[in-house]
Amino acid sequence: KAGVTQTPRYLIKTRGQQVTLSCSPISGHRSVSWYQQTPGQGLQFLFEYFSETQRNKGNFPGRFSGRQFSNSRSEMNVSTLELGDSALYLCASSPRVTSGDEQFFGPGTRLTVL
Amino acid sequence: GQQVMQIPQYQHVQEGEDFTTYCNSSTTLSNIQWYKQRPGGHPVFLIQLVKSGEVKKQKRLTFQFGEAKKNSSLHITATQTTDVGTYFCAGLSGNTPLVFGKGTRLSVIA
Numbered sequence: 001k002a003g004v005t006q007t008p009r010y011l012i013k014t015r016g017q018q019v020t021l022s023c024s025p026i027s028g029h030r031s032v033s034w035y036q037q038t039p040g041q042g043l044q045f046l047f048e049y050f051s052e053t054q055r056n057k058g059n060f061p062g063r064f065s066g067r068q069f070s071n072s073r074s075e076m077n078v079s080t081l082e083l084g085d086s087a088l089y090l091c092a093s094s095p096r097v098t099s100g101d102e103q104f105f106g107p108g109t110r111l112t113v114l
Numbered sequence: 115g116q117q118v119m120q121i122p123q124y125q126h127v128q129e130g131e132d133f134t135t136y137c138n139s140s141t142t143l144s145n146i147q148w149y150k151q152r153p154g155g156h157p158v159f160l161i162q163l164v165k166s167g168e169v170k171k172q173k174r175l176t177f178q179f180g181e182a183k184k185n186s187s188l189h190i191t192a193t194q195t196t197d198v199g200t201y202f203c204a205g206l207s208g209n210t211p212l213v214f215g216k217g218t219r220l221s222v223i224a
Contacts, residue, residue, distance in 0.1 A: 033211065042216035043157070043202065056211040059115075090156060100145045100206050102159040 001026055004093050004106035012112045018079040021109045025072050025093030031055075032074040033103065034066060037088040046089075049074055050096055078111075086113045116141045118205045120215030128223050133190040135218035137203035145206050146179055146186045151217070152199040160188075160201075193222050 005024045013019050025032050034046040045058040049068035066076040072093075078085055088110050092103035117140040127133050137146065145164040149157040161170055163179035163186060170177045176189045190197055200217040207213075 035214075043204075043214040045211050045213065048211050056209075058211070092157075100147075100162060100164065102147060102162060103149075103157070103204075103212065105149075105156040105158070107156050 004091060004104055006089075006091050006106040006109050008109060009107065010110045010112075012114065013081050014114050015081055015083060017081050018077065019081060019111060020075055020077045021089055021091075021111075023074045023076075023091030023093075023106060025074070025091075026104055029093035029095050029104070030072055031094045031096035031101070032068055032072065033092045033094075034074070034076050035090045035092065036060075037090055037108070038086075043090070046076065081113045083113050086111060116205065116207050116210060116213050118203060118213045118215040120203055120218055122218055123216065124219050124221070126221045126223065127193050129195060130192050133193050133197070133220055135188050135201050135203075135220075137186045137188075137205070137215050139184045139205045139207070139213075141184070141205075141207045143183050143205040143207050146183075147204045147206070147212065148177060148186075148188055149202045149204065149214075150199050151202065155199075157202060190220075193220070195222050195224055198222050 007022045031050045033048040035043045048056040052068045063079045068074045088108045090108045091106045094101035147162045148160040151157045168179040174191045200219045202217040204212040204214045
């Protein structure tokens with residue numbers, strides 16, 4: 001089975017721009033979660049989608065948004081980029097049969113904001 | 115909100131020494147998961163603990179879940195250079211999403 005894929009792998013943007021990141025979960029997985037990883041803060045939860053519905057949302061400003069499509073693929077969008085948005089953005093999928101399913105992470109998108 | 119604290123933040127050991135990382139939650143957990151992230155890589159699931167006082171072993175790795183289900187530990191016996199990476203615990207409580215600790219970065223000196 002193919003793993004979680006994320007595109008693009010690397011991205012350089014300038015302040016004020018917006019960015020869209022994409023995630024394709026493992027086939028059959030209906031839950032997709034997004035995390036922001038920075039050296040100082042570790043893995044911080046952004047949001048979780050299940051069957052096209054946002055199930056949970058982390059404590060991030062409204063500039064961060066996401067969606068999930070009927071094929072379970074997910075996108076997250078960050079508008080009006082700030083320098084502090086530079087991070088590794090990780091997507092994780094799980095079958096979500098139970099709430100405690102393990103998360104399968106993708107390789108991440110490294111976003112640099114200049 | 116729920117917080118998961120992990121200590122130490124960094125640990126440097128000589129190859130062959132043991133290593134332990136500790137995880138503490140501000141709330142009672144329904145389960146706790148452990149992940150390993152190699153340098154330049156992404157987190158990879160190691161194990162899940164769900165029962166109070168549970169102990170699980172994977173070769174040289176021993177995972178424990180506290181009796182009160184608020185703390186956990188990962189112990190590596192006789193570390194090897196392949197153990198290098200950051201170890202994260204992640205706690206689940208009710209319907210809230212997984213909350214990750216900030217991780218413990220392990221360096222192994224050959």
